[in-house]
Amino acid sequence: MLGEALAVLAKELRSELRSRVALNAILLFALTTLVAVAYQIGPYRIHEEDRPHLLAALLWIILFFAATSGLARVFVKEEDAHTAKTLRLAARPGAVFAGKFAFNVVLLGTLELVVVPLFCVLLGYRVAGLLGLVLLLAAGTVALAAVATMVAAIISRASGSGTLFAVLTVPLALPLLVMLIQGTRAAAGSAELAAVLPALRGIVSLAGVTLVSSVFLFPVVWHD
Amino acid sequence: MVTFEDVGKRFGDRSVLAGVSGQLRPGVVLVVTGPNGAGKSTLLNILSGLIRASRGVVSYRDGRGELPRERWFSVLGVAAPDMAVYEELSAMENLRLFTRLRGLRRSDTSLAALLQELGLAPREHHRPVATYSSGQKQRVKLAQALVHTPPVLLLDEPSSNLDAAGHELVASLLAQRRPTTAIAVATNDPREMAWGDEEIALAR
Numbered sequence: 001m002l003g004e005a006l007a008v009l010a011k012e013l014r015s016e017l018r019s020r021v022a023l024n025a026i027l028l029f030a031l032t033t034l035v036a037v038a039y040q041i042g043p044y045r046i047h048e049e050d051r052p053h054l055l056a057a058l059l060w061i062i063l064f065f066a067a068t069s070g071l072a073r074v075f076v077k078e079e080d081a082h083t084a085k086t087l088r089l090a091a092r093p094g095a096v097f098a099g100k101f102a103f104n105v106v107l108l109g110t111l112e113l114v115v116v117p118l119f120c121v122l123l124g125y126r127v128a129g130l131l132g133l134v135l136l137l138a139a140g141t142v143a144l145a146a147v148a149t150m151v152a153a154i155i156s157r158a159s160g161s162g163t164l165f166a167v168l169t170v171p172l173a174l175p176l177l178v179m180l181i182q183g184t185r186a187a188a189g190s191a192e193l194a195a196v197l198p199a200l201r202g203i204v205s206l207a208g209v210t211l212v213s214s215v216f217l218f219p220v221v222w223h224d
Numbered sequence: 225m226v227t228f229e230d231v232g233k234r235f236g237d238r239s240v241l242a243g244v245s246g247q248l249r250p251g252v253v254l255v256v257t258g259p260n261g262a263g264k265s266t267l268l269n270i271l272s273g274l275i276r277a278s279r280g281v282v283s284y285r286d287g288r289g290e291l292p293r294e295r296w297f298s299v300l301g302v303a304a305p306d307m308a309v310y311e312e313l314s315a316m317e318n319l320r321l322f323t324r325l326r327g328l329r330r331s332d333t334s335l336a337a338l339l340q341e342l343g344l345a346p347r348e349h350h351r352p353v354a355t356y357s358s359g360q361k362q363r364v365k366l367a368q369a370l371v372h373t374p375p376v377l378l379l380d381e382p383s384s385n386l387d388a389a390g391h392e393l394v395a396s397l398l399a400q401r402r403p404t405t406a407i408a409v410a411t412n413d414p415r416e417m418a419w420g421d422e423e424i425a426l427a428r
Contacts, residue, residue, distance in 0.1 A: 007324035015312040018352070082308040086368065089272060089297050089307075091325040219294075223273075 001095055008091065008099020012074065013106065021077075022070035022107060030066035030115045037062065038122035055125045056184035063115060064144070064177055067108055071148035072165040074100040075156035084156070093219040097149065101214075104145035112137050125188070132187035132196035139200055140180045143207035147173050150214045153221050179203050225249045226271060226376055226406055231280035233266050240266050243280070246424055248376060248406035253398060255420030256410040262426035264410035265304065268378045271408065272302050284376070298326065301374035303365045305381055311354035315339055315364045318353065322368045330371065342367050343393050358385040366394065370401075377401065380410045391415055 016022055037058055046054055078084035087096060116137065119125060127133050148169060155164040183199025226248040233241040241263035248254055248271070256264045269275045271282060273296040284291040284299065291299065309318045319335040339349055342363040348356070353364055362385040369377065377398075383391040398407060398419055409416055417423070 004325050004327060007321055011310065011313070011321050014317070015310060018312045081311065082306055083310055085274060085302075085304070085307045086309060086322075087325075088274060089300060089302050090322050090368075091297075092294075095325065 001092065001098070004091055004095035005098035005102065008096055009102045009106075012099060012103035016103070016107075022073045023110065025073075026066045026070035026107065026111050027114060029069045030062055030111060031118075033062045033066065034115060034119060034122065041123065044124070051125070052185045052188045055119075055123055056181045056188060058123070059116070059119050059125070059184060060140075060177055060180050062119070063108075063112065064173065066111060066115070067144060067148065068166055068169055070107060071104050071145070072152040072155065072162065074103060074149060075152040076162070076165075079156045088222065093222045094215065096222065097153070097214060097218045100152075101145055101149045101211075104149050105141055108141045108145055112141065127188045128191045129187040129189075129193065129195060132190075132193050132200075133184060135193075135200055136180060136183045136187060136196055136203070139203040139207060140176070143176050143203050143210065144173060146207055146210040146214060147176065150210065150218065150221075153218060176203060176206055179206070225285050226282065227285070228271060228282045229280055231267065231270055231277045231282060233263065233270060233275070234278045241270075241277075241426070244424060244426070245280075246422070248408050250375070250404050250406050251402060252406070252421045253402060253419050254408045255417050255423045256408060256426065257412060257417055257423060258426030259412070259428050262428045264412075264426060265306070265380050267424075267426070268302070268304065268380050268408065268410050272300055272378050273297065286375070299375050300378065301369035301372065301376070302378045303362075303369040303380065303382055304378075305384060307365060309353055309361070309364050309368055312352055314350045314352055315344060315356075315367065316349045318364060319367055319371050322371055326372050328372055335371070338367050338371060339364075341397070342370075343390060359387060359390055362386055363390065366397075370397070375405055377405050377407045378410075379407070381413065381416070382409060382411075383413065383416060395419060 078087060120127065151165060151168045151172065155168060158164050179199045179202045183196045183203065186195040186199065189195070229245045231241065231244045232239065244267060246254060256267055258264050270277045273293050284296050286299065313321065316332065316335060319338065323330045336346060336349055340346065344360060344363055348360065353361060356364070366382060383394045386394065409419060411417060
């Protein structure tokens with residue numbers, strides 16, 4: 001199963017490196033939003049006491065909505081290009097989900113690698129607990145990729161799948177988004193890892209629940 | 225061997241297939257014919273497990289007994305007009321992918337030999353499929369259906385987009401595989417209908 005999932009991941013990476021559709025979509029959205037926010041707010045237009053709350057929320061709003069503009073493609077493009085049927089007949093559902101989920105993790109990770117340092121520089125966001133932030137980003141990436149991959153599989157065969165993806169993902173990911181913002185705010189204010197642990201526990205639990213339910217739900221969604 | 229009994233399909237209140245029975249076995253090519261909308265592709269989709277029949281039973285048997293539905297794909301090779309290979313990848317990369325997805329390993333030499341057997345010259349093997357003609361894409365599509373040497377082949381209009389030489393090529397490929405492979409061909413092309421040993425004629 002691992003070899004098959006890696007084959008799906010390698011295919012996704014190769015296709016994306018050649019077409020760059022998803023990467024361009026999410027980076028363009030993220031950078032445009034980031035520049036607009038930085039231009040309007042900048043490092044000095046928020047009171048010091050409000051900075052941890054507002055900047056944590058802004059960071060995740062940018063990351064979340066940028067991600068929703070590209071993560072659905074893993075399944076939608078298979079339906080659009082008529083390759084979904086070929087894939088269904090060649091691979092086990094578990095391998096397809098694992099490969100596509102791993103690709104979305106890579107895509108989100110790339111987005112964060114570009115956006116988070118830029119956000120910190122442009123908006124003067126100082127993070128006291130860097131390790132805490134890194135752990136939050138890692139857990140958030142896994143959780144968000146899990147939710148987005150499953151929703152993408154569900155909506156891929158529907159007409160108007162782009163709109164449906166946003167409509168379904170936003171309410172499902174809202175608790176995750178709240179925990180990520182709370183955790184990021186805590187990481188910004190404290191160098192202690194303990195400060196981010198409550199949010200981290202919640203995020204890891206949500207990622208675990210989503211991944212486990214996907215193992216059972218995905219074969220049904222994929223085949224029927 | 226694949227057996228299907230009294231297979232029918234309804235989409236909402238519209239019946240597209242009613243009470244079809246038959247058998248796929250090595251040495252026999254089953255040709256499914258009928259006018260557009262008679263349910264030829266639907267029957268092949270049901271036989272491949274892609275859609276569920278509204279009524280009737282499909283069963284796959286190998287030497288060890290009946291195969292569960294989730295394992296049908298491992299013994300199947302399918303090519304159909306509504307299936308595509310990955311256009312960003314080359315023909316060779318597509319074949320590597322489809323063998324790995326099935327948990328198999330094939331040397332590049334054997335994959336290149338299959339592509340050549342299907343009439344794709346070595347200089348074409350490493351170009352993205354997006355740059356191929358429709359006939360060349362059809363050949364890659366057939367290659368992905370054959371790459372794992374499946375004991376069951378379901379082909380929907382297999383020589384569509386192919387020239388006369390391509391049609392002959394498909395005929396000879398099927399003739400080679402006929403003794404060991406259970407084959408079904410859905411078609412309205414009289415040249416493809418001539419390959420059949422048995423026929424199911426569907427009516428609309």
